[in-house]
Amino acid sequence: xxxxxxxxxxxxxxxxxxxxxxxxxxxxxxxxxxxxxxxxxxxxxxxxxxxxxxxxxxxxxxxxxxxxxxxxxxxxxxxxxxxxxxxxxxxxxxxxxxxxxxxxxxxxxxxxxxxxx
Amino acid sequence: xxxxxxxxxxxxxxxxxxxxxxxxxxxxxxxxxxxxxxxxxxxxxxxxxxxxxxxxxxxxxxxxxxxxxxxxxxxxxxxxxxxxxxxxxxxxxxxxxxxxxxxxxxxxxxxxxxxxxxxxxxxxxxxxxxxxxxxxxxxxxxxxxxxxxxxxxxxxxxxxxxxxxxxxxxxxxxxxxxxxxxxxxxxxxxxxxxxxxxxxxxxxxxxxxxxxxxxxxxxxxxxxxxxxxxxxxxxxxxxxxxxxxxxxxxxxxxxxxxxxxxxx
Numbered sequence: 001x002x003x004x005x006x007x008x009x010x011x012x013x014x015x016x017x018x019x020x021x022x023x024x025x026x027x028x029x030x031x032x033x034x035x036x037x038x039x040x041x042x043x044x045x046x047x048x049x050x051x052x053x054x055x056x057x058x059x060x061x062x063x064x065x066x067x068x069x070x071x072x073x074x075x076x077x078x079x080x081x082x083x084x085x086x087x088x089x090x091x092x093x094x095x096x097x098x099x100x101x102x103x104x105x106x107x108x109x110x111x112x113x114x115x116x117x
Numbered sequence: 118x119x120x121x122x123x124x125x126x127x128x129x130x131x132x133x134x135x136x137x138x139x140x141x142x143x144x145x146x147x148x149x150x151x152x153x154x155x156x157x158x159x160x161x162x163x164x165x166x167x168x169x170x171x172x173x174x175x176x177x178x179x180x181x182x183x184x185x186x187x188x189x190x191x192x193x194x195x196x197x198x199x200x201x202x203x204x205x206x207x208x209x210x211x212x213x214x215x216x217x218x219x220x221x222x223x224x225x226x227x228x229x230x231x232x233x234x235x236x237x238x239x240x241x242x243x244x245x246x247x248x249x250x251x252x253x254x255x256x257x258x259x260x261x262x263x264x265x266x267x268x269x270x271x272x273x274x275x276x277x278x279x280x281x282x283x284x285x286x287x288x289x290x291x292x293x294x295x296x297x298x299x300x301x302x303x304x305x306x307x308x309x310x311x312x313x314x315x316x317x318x319x320x321x322x323x324x325x326x327x328x329x330x331x332x333x334x335x336x337x338x339x340x341x342x343x344x345x346x347x348x349x350x351x352x353x354x355x356x357x358x359x360x361x362x363x364x365x366x367x368x369x370x371x372x373x374x375x376x377x378x379x380x381x
Contacts, residue, residue: 014192022178026337029330036120036327067326074171074333075315077178078308085192094193101196104309107203111210111313115320 010088017084018077025073032067039063079108125331127158132172132335138359139176139279139336140304140343146176146336147278147311148232151225152366155379160328162218162225162379166277167318168329170311173279175336177308189301191294194256198288199306201263202270202280203313209274210317216275218379222370225276229367232282233360240356257293265291274314279307 039061082105089097131153139146147169154165213221256262265287269280281303288299318324373379 018178022175022337026175026334029326030334032326033120033125033330033334037122037125064326067330068324071171071324071326071329071333072319074174074178075312075319078174078312081178081305082196082309085196097193097196100193100200104196104199104203107200107207108309108313108316111203111207111316115316 010091014081014084014088017080021077021080022074025070025077027070028073029067029070032063032065032070035061035063035066079105079112082108120327120331128328128331129335129338131158132175132332132337133339133342134335135172135332136176136336136339136341137343138339139173140340142236142356142359146340147173147273147276148229148282148363150332150336151277152229152370154328154332155222156366156369156373160325162221163213163318163321163323164325164328166213166221166275167315167323168325168332169277170273170315170318171324171329171333172336173273173277173311174308174315175333176340177279177304177306177311178337178340189298190305191298191302192305194288194294195302195306197259198262198266198284199309201267202273202284202306202310205267205270205272206274206280206310206313207270207317209271209276210314211274212271213275214317214321219374221276222374222379226367226370226374228272228276228278228282229363229370233363233367235282235286236356236360236363240353240360254293254295254298258291262287262292270310270313273307273310274317277314279303280310281307 082101086098086101086105089095089101131150135146135149135153138149147166150169150172151162151165154160154168155162160168216224266280266284269283269287272278272283273280281300284306285296285299285303288294288302289296294302315324
């Protein structure tokens, strides 16, 4: 009974991560879009995540920079989902799937590192 | 491309349509967004693919939360298949950077044709009726599933789709997974696959926020709506209409590729 409860809690936690993560990223993208419409967005072409320049753009209220931030968050939502699954499996003590999910996470991490400048 | 009100409206509507159709049919919507972006709105195909990948993630995130709640998604199976899918996705994304626009267009046309015919087959061959309660099943032919998933991943990375159009039949027809579970699981995994692909496109500079952001917002809205409607299976004519559109895109893609329709 207790195990079923934690399993349900884990499932709910995953659902929460999905929903709020994507909502937040959508809001930020929408904000960037709105700013671009009303202030005329400039923004330099994107290519790779250079933390300095991206955050710089955001703080300068560069509309496309903000939109780009939203996009990055969107891209990270599934990654968070995998992390949440790892934790959930850990709580359920299903170590086989902790391992499998971690493998997936590592592959996606490899992809992310190509985007780092 | 500047962001005008008209452009914004176009992208929002495109996104909403793709998100709605995608979440109802268990796919990511990339099959719609890539052709429309590149054929109708003149977006270079690599950038269209980058945007479509984001749309797939938006569809997946918008719909998946409800499916997990509804306990339909088989997360264990999904994760297992994602091991090979994500590797395929990275490979596909890298290859896409090496291919010309025309080559990608032709490959996309092939995928569209496959997707359209597989949709039609699904429409005219009713699935075995399953209850709405918890499904019991055993996973069969996992190795085949893993290999097929790698292929689905490659397609995702190369063409900006979620891979669901390959994975749902794979799970349902080959692996003995009930249809609704396959669809729900696919909705959940395509996001991970698309993310693995998307970072590579982002690194390559193919991601254009001015195109991606409005479309993704539209997708999120459409997918959230579509997930509500998913409880009622899409009617046959809807699937047929979808297939017709998809075949039409395939033809246009090939035509444009062979007539220099993707200028530098």
